[in-house]
Amino acid sequence: MSLPIIRVHWLNESRAFRVLWLLDHLNLAYEIIPYKRDEGFRAPDELRKVHPLGRAPIITIEDKTTNKIKTLAESGFIFHHILQNFDKSNILNNPNPDANDQIEYYLYYSEGSLQPPLMIEFLLSMVNKAPIPFPISWVARKVAGTISEKYSRGETKNQLDFVDSEISKNNGYLVDGRFSGADIMLSFPLEMAFQRGFANADQYPNIDKWLKKIKTEKSYSVAKQKAVDHGGKF
Numbered sequence: 001m002s003l004p005i006i007r008v009h010w011l012n013e014s015r016a017f018r019v020l021w022l023l024d025h026l027n028l029a030y031e032i033i034p035y036k037r038d039e040g041f042r043a044p045d046e047l048r049k050v051h052p053l054g055r056a057p058i059i060t061i062e063d064k065t066t067n068k069i070k071t072l073a074e075s076g077f078i079f080h081h082i083l084q085n086f087d088k089s090n091i092l093n094n095p096n097p098d099a100n101d102q103i104e105y106y107l108y109y110s111e112g113s114l115q116p117p118l119m120i121e122f123l124l125s126m127v128n129k130a131p132i133p134f135p136i137s138w139v140a141r142k143v144a145g146t147i148s149e150k151y152s153r154g155e156t157k158n159q160l161d162f163v164d165s166e167i168s169k170n171n172g173y174l175v176d177g178r179f180s181g182a183d184i185m186l187s188f189p190l191e192m193a194f195q196r197g198f199a200n201a202d203q204y205p206n207i208d209k210w211l212k213k214i215k216t217e218k219s220y221s222v223a224k225q226k227a228v229d230h231g232g233k234f
Contacts, residue, residue, distance in 0.1 A: 004061045006030040011043050011056035012231030019057045019078055020226055021184050025219035026087055030059075034230045075185065076107040083181050092181040099176040106174055106182035114163070115189050117155035121198055160199050160207065163190065167206040172213060183214050 006023065010016050010032045023030050035044050035056070048054035051073045059078055061070045072078045083103075087093045094100045163174075163186065171177035174186065190207055193199040201208035214220065224232075 002064050003029070004063050007033055007060045007062070009033050009035065009047060009050050009056060009058040009060070010227075010230050011035045011047065012037060013041075014043075014056040015075055015188050016057035017223065017227050017232060018075060018184050018188055019059060020223035021187075021219055022079060022082055022092070022181065024223045024226075025184070025217065026082070026091055028082075028086055032226060032230055036231060076111060079107045079181055079185055080104065087181075092179070092184070094176055094178070094180060096176065102175045103180050103182045107185050110185045110189060114159045114186070117159060118189055118193055118196075118198060121153065121156055122192075122196055156193070156198055160190075160193060160204055164204045164206045167210050172206070172210060174210075179214065179217065183210070187211070187214060 006028060008016065008019055008023070008030055010020075012034070020030075020032075035047055038044055043054050043056060045054065047056065047058065050060065051058050051071055053073065055073065057075055057078060058071065058073050061072070062068070063070075072081055083093050092103075094103060166174060173179055174182040190199075191211060194201075194208070194211065199207065
């Protein structure tokens with residue numbers, strides 16, 4: 001039975017890199033169909049022809065026998081489908097059902113609990129940097145500071161404390177002391193947290209070591225080169 005044709009609809013400077021990393025670690029052949037953001041940093045309208053929402057990542061899986069095409073959107077769902085259908089050897093899954101449930105949890109935790117406060121903090125930081133005239137700037141920054149203080153700053157710390165603790169309990173990984181789909185999934189929001197100054201190595205030494213370790217995977221380098229070749233930045 002021949003494997004289907006997997007196509008990654010790749011948007012530069014997007015979370016789609018994680019999908020490349022996932023597929024390369026599983027040694028799955030795939031094609032990249034590149035798209036570039038417009039001047040407003042929005043995805044081009046061409047992506048809407050693939051999926052109505054027009055947001056990356058999107059993958060299509062074509063059955064070579066029937067020519068039927070399945071379209072998958074949303075990172076967690078894409079990871080779930082790929083791991084469930086293409087990782088029968090438990091390369092990124094786990095043979096222990098309980099551990100595998102934990103991997104599944106992280107696929108949804110990433111953008112369900114971790115990503116929202118990080119995104120709010122990022123947007124609020126943009127308000128502080130925006131060239132807004134006084135006195136509107138004072139009001140905008142006061143509101144942004146209050147939102148951060150009352151919600152997103154504390155919730156960001158809560159989430160990062162949780163992840164750092166979980167890594168310390170699992171021998172340097174997220175689940176069962178071994179590299180899994182969960183590590184790839186959480187790589188993006190946690191790296192962004194460090195790059196944007198919401199976390200640092202002194203506060204979160206376990207996350208810092210984990211980020212450095214998972215990047216030593218050969219599949220990371222392979223996927224990174226493909227991303228760079230298609231307009232990705234690192």
